[in-house]
Amino acid sequence: HRLNLALAGSEAAARVLSRGRGPRARAAAERVDAFKDRLDLLARYMRLYASYVDAEVIYTDDACRALYGSLPERDRIDFPFDPTEIDWDHYMLEVHLPRISAPLRRVSAAPRRRRRVRIEDAGPRPVLAVFDVEGTVVHTNVIETFLWLCLASGEARAGRAIGRLALAAPGLARRERADRGDFLRAFYRRYRGVRVEAARRLARGSVHDLLLRRLAPEAVRRARRHRRAGHRVVFVTGAIDLIVEPLRGLADEVVATRLVERDGAFTGEIEASPLVAEARAAWLADLARAWDADLTRSYAYADSLSDLPLLEAVGHPVAVNPDVELMRVARRRRWPMEDWALEPGTPRLLAAGPER
Numbered sequence: 001h002r003l004n005l006a007l008a009g010s011e012a013a014a015r016v017l018s019r020g021r022g023p024r025a026r027a028a029a030e031r032v033d034a035f036k037d038r039l040d041l042l043a044r045y046m047r048l049y050a051s052y053v054d055a056e057v058i059y060t061d062d063a064c065r066a067l068y069g070s071l072p073e074r075d076r077i078d079f080p081f082d083p084t085e086i087d088w089d090h091y092m093l094e095v096h097l098p099r100i101s102a103p104l105r106r107v108s109a110a111p112r113r114r115r116r117v118r119i120e121d122a123g124p125r126p127v128l129a130v131f132d133v134e135g136t137v138v139h140t141n142v143i144e145t146f147l148w149l150c151l152a153s154g155e156a157r158a159g160r161a162i163g164r165l166a167l168a169a170p171g172l173a174r175r176e177r178a179d180r181g182d183f184l185r186a187f188y189r190r191y192r193g194v195r196v197e198a199a200r201r202l203a204r205g206s207v208h209d210l211l212l213r214r215l216a217p218e219a220v221r222r223a224r225r226h227r228r229a230g231h232r233v234v235f236v237t238g239a240i241d242l243i244v245e246p247l248r249g250l251a252d253e254v255v256a257t258r259l260v261e262r263d264g265a266f267t268g269e270i271e272a273s274p275l276v277a278e279a280r281a282a283w284l285a286d287l288a289r290a291w292d293a294d295l296t297r298s299y300a301y302a303d304s305l306s307d308l309p310l311l312e313a314v315g316h317p318v319a320v321n322p323d324v325e326l327m328r329v330a331r332r333r334r335w336p337m338e339d340w341a342l343e344p345g346t347p348r349l350l351a352a353g354p355e356r
Contacts, residue, residue, distance in 0.1 A: 011036065013032045022321075023339060025323075025324055026322070026324060026327050029324040029327065029328070030327075030331075033328065033331075061083040061084075064081070064083050065082070065083060065084065068081060068082050068083070115334055115335070115336050116336055117299075117316070117318055117336045117338070118316075119225050119226060119229050119231075119299075120229065120297070121229050121230055122229060122230035122231055122297075123294065123297065125292055125293060125294040125297075126231075126232055126291050126292060126293040126294070127229075127230070127231045127232070127293065127294060127297050127298050127299075128231065128232050128233075128234060128284075128287070128288065128291070128293045128295070128298040128299070128314070129222075129223070129226035129231045129232070129233045129234070129298065129299045129300075129301075130234045130235075130236060130284060130298070130299065130300045130301070130310065130314070131219065131222075131223065131233070131234070131235050131236070131251070131300075131301045131302075132236060132237070132300075132301060132302035132303060132304070132307050132310070133235050133236065133237035133239065133244060133247065134237055134238065134239060134303075135303035135304065135320075135321055136216075136219065136301050136302055136303045136320045136321060136340065137215065137216060137219040137223075137235060137247065137301075137340075138211060138214045138215050138216065138219075138247075139214045139216065139342055140210075140211065140214045142184070142187060142188075142238060142239055142240075143187070145207065145211070145239060145243045146187075146190065146191075148206070148207045148210055149199060149202050149203065149207060180238070180274070180276040180277065180306050181273065181274045181276045181277070181279070184238050184257065184270070184274045184276070185270060185274070188240070188257070188259060188268060188269075188270055189268040189269075190268070191240075191259055191266040191268050192266060192267060192268030193265055193266070193268075194265060194266045195264060195265050196261050196264055196265060196266060197264065199242060199266070200242050203242045203243055203245065204245075207243065208245065208246045211243065211244070211246055211247075212246055214342065215247075216340035216341065216342060217340075217342075217343060218338070218340040218341075219250075219301075219340055220250060222301070223250045223251060224250075226299065227252075231298075231299070232252045232253075232291065232293070233250065233251040233252050233253075234251060234252060234253045234254075234255065234287070235247055235250070235251040235253070235254045235255065236254075236255045236256075236275055236280065236283075236310075237254070237255070237256050237257070238256075238257055238274055238275070238276065239256055239257060240256060240257045240258070240259055241254075241256040241257065241258055243256075244256050255275065255283075257270055257271075257274060258270070258271040258272070259271065276306060277306050277307075277309055278309045280307065280309060280310040280313075281309035281310055281312070281313045284300075284310060284313050284314075285313065295313060295314050295315065296314075296315040297315050297316070298314040298315060298316065299314060299315075299316040299317075299318065300313065300314040300316070300317050300318065301318045301320045302317075302318075302319065302320065302326075303319070303320050303321045303322055303323065303326065304322075304323050304326060305323060305325040305326045305329065307326070308326065308329060311335070317330075317335050317336075318335065318336045318337075318338060319335055319336070319337045319338070320337075320338050320339075320340050321338075321339055321340055322337060
């Protein structure tokens with residue numbers, strides 16, 4: 001009964017932590033997952049040996065002794081299985097029981113070291129290094145950058161837009177967990193009627209400065225290492241192109257969302273389907289064919305389980321700042337996992353002031 005309660009509690013904790021992000025959530029999830037693994041294995045052993053524990057039986061060796069006694073002397077020398085000669089205390093306590101409980105000790109042991117990222121020089125065919133941007137290269141998201149634009153405009157209607165966004169936040173969070181593509185389509189409708197040139201002017205001002213402050217230094221170093229190795233660096237993001245413009249100097253190509261423009265204003269519609277989930281893997285396959293790139297030697301960096309198809313499409317997947325669900329996949333498959341933090345002292349919240 002207590003084991004069942006512990007199993008139920010560990011499963012509930014694992015489900016709660018599945019939505020977590022950040023080093024603390026990952027560390028807590030690792031502890032809960034390790035505890036749950038031990039409980040699962042213990043439950044399997046209990047089911048296997050329960051009948052032996054409950055049964056009131058006496059095991060005899062009459063048949064074994066009779067068989068041994070029937071052997072010729074020479075066979076007794078070659079096959080010495082006389083049960084009366086066995087030290088049963090030694091066998092049960094020091095041989096049999098330690099052997100069958102070894103899996104429990106292996107589960108309790110320290111995990112094997114994960115593979116490190118090895119960046120090899122490009123060969124005769126191009127090698128790609130694909131970076132998811134949000135949460136990996138920069139510590140921000142489409143909601144925060146929208147707020148930056150609103151605050152930078154300093155207009156009264158921008159304040160109303162922020163208020164409506166705050167009210168819609170819980171629903172947007174649920175929508176993103178269910179279908180990120182659907183979330184992006186819904187969210188970018190908030191740009192309907194925004195003047196294109198005004199948005200670009202605001203982005204070139206304080207918004208680009210804020211974005212660069214959210215840039216992970218290790219992302220810059222890693223992109224440069226790939227370039228030195230002769231790899232083609234590609235950034236892919238769900239953010240709109242005018243926001244991520246400062247990142248173009250770090251990559252050979254930046255693939256971002258483009259909004260439909262009409263009469264100098266955004267319509268709130270997206271030009272093409274968002275590159276999310278399986279769509280990213282299909283896009284990468286098309287890109288590899290166009291560039292004749294070798295995906296088995298290529299690299300991908302991402303932070304979310306929704307990017308799993310992208311990571312699975314390359315020979316060198318790397319989980320960076322992973323959410324708990326991606327962390328669990330990376331642990332099982334022994335993928336490299338890395339934390340790319342901001343510069344020490346960078347504020348958790350950044351806000352743009354009104355443009356002059």
